[in-house]
Amino acid sequence: MTPVTALYGRKASQGTNWITVIAMTGFHIGGVAAFFFIDRGAILAAIIMWAVAGMLGIGMGYHRLLTHRGYKTPKWVEYFLTLCGTLALEGGPIFWVATHRIHHQYSDKEGDPHSPREGTYWAHMGWIFTGKAMHHDTEVLRRYVPDLSKDRFHVALTTWHWVPQVVVGLAFLAFGGIPYVMWAVFFRTSVGLHATWAVNSATHLWGSRRFKTRDDSTNNWLVALFTFGEGWHNNHHAHPVSMRHGLAWYEIDLNYIGIKTLKFLGLAWDLKEATLPKDVSEVAQESDDAVDISDASPAMGELADAR
Numbered sequence: 476m477t478p479v480t481a482l483y484g485r486k487a488s489q490g491t492n493w494i495t496v497i498a499m500t501g502f503h504i505g506g507v508a509a510f511f512f513i514d515r516g517a518i519l520a521a522i523i524m525w526a527v528a529g530m531l532g533i534g535m536g537y538h539r540l541l542t543h544r545g546y547k548t549p550k551w552v553e554y555f556l557t558l559c560g561t562l563a564l565e566g567g568p569i570f571w572v573a574t575h576r577i578h579h580q581y582s583d584k585e586g587d588p589h590s591p592r593e594g595t596y597w598a599h600m601g602w603i604f605t606g607k608a609m610h611h612d613t614e615v616l617r618r619y620v621p622d623l624s625k626d627r628f629h630v631a632l633t634t635w636h637w638v639p640q641v642v643v644g645l646a647f648l649a650f651g652g653i654p655y656v657m658w659a660v661f662f663r664t665s666v667g668l669h670a671t672w673a674v675n676s677a678t679h680l681w682g683s684r685r686f687k688t689r690d691d692s693t694n695n696w697l698v699a700l701f702t703f704g705e706g707w708h709n710n711h712h713a714h715p716v717s718m719r720h721g722l723a724w725y726e727i728d729l730n731y732i733g734i735k736t737l738k739f740l741g742l743a744w745d746l747k748e749a750t751l752p753k754d755v756s757e758v759a760q761e762s763d764d765a766v767d768i769s770d771a772s773p774a775m776g777e778l779a780d781a782r
């Protein structure tokens with residue numbers, strides 16, 4: 476059995492998910508190979524695709540809309556953001572939402588799919604390579620994601636989540652050839668994965684804690700920079716339903732600005748927004764409420780519309 480160390484947790488010995496290991500290794504090799512195909516257009520395409528997958532897809536779509544229902548959109552906008560999310564190669568929407576709702580329910584306790592208390596490497600990427608978090612049975616998915624499990628689009632996209640990535644990859648191949656595939660698919664996806672993974676590892680380890688939540692979540696500007704605002708993770712654990720994570724003016728949160736833009740365009744409404752408490756005693760007060768899981772997702776209880 477693998478010994479528990481700071482880098483390699485006890486759960487790491489529970490079997491290997493070979494398809495994931497091979498896919499991730501392939502993408503990382505492609506990402507490094509991109510440096511042999513320097514091309515200005517391809518690098519620009521990578522930056523655009525990074526924002527499409529990481530901001531529209533993961534931050535605004537999978538996380539703040541699908542998991543926490545921090546705002547409402549027309550169905551077609553929800554489906555479009557979800558499609559963008561699949562381009563991050565972080566699995567289909569139902570799997571992602573289930574894993575993340577479980578993370579909020581058991582943050583840094585037994586049952587958390589990716590707590591750094593089980594090892595830094597485990598929380599970053601070990602948990603998807605080994606262990607059981609990749610194999611939720613349908614019963615678990617239905618319990619944690621009853622909303623999306625009834626939606627045929629989300630069910631289909633959860634099975635076929637890799638198809639949009641292949642289609643986009645082939646389109647880049649036709650449009651710009653190998654350099655575009657290397658940068659806008661392999662390099663961009665690998666960097667995006669590490670950014671999201673850092674939310675699970677770094678922002679449960681390093682940074683400041685404005686709210687005394689019962690988990691180890693932190694606010695980390697560097698992670699926020701690479702995730703379009705997801706790095707204000709302590710704010711988020713304190714106010715899970717809020718579609719705004721950067722609460723102070725200096726906490727730049729592009730996902731929030733993106734959602735506000737959708738609202739401006741008439742494509743989002745009912746935005747749930749936390750505000751900064753005025754004094755410290757209020758901070759402690761709010762963080763006590765915040766660990767109530769009914770706050771974290773509509774699946775656990777009623778959405779606190781009235782708040």
Ligand SMILES: [Zn+2]
Pocket residue numbers: 578582674675679692708712
């Ligand atoms: Zn967390």
Ligand SMILES: [Zn+2]
Pocket residue numbers: 538542543575579711715
């Ligand atoms: Zn969350």
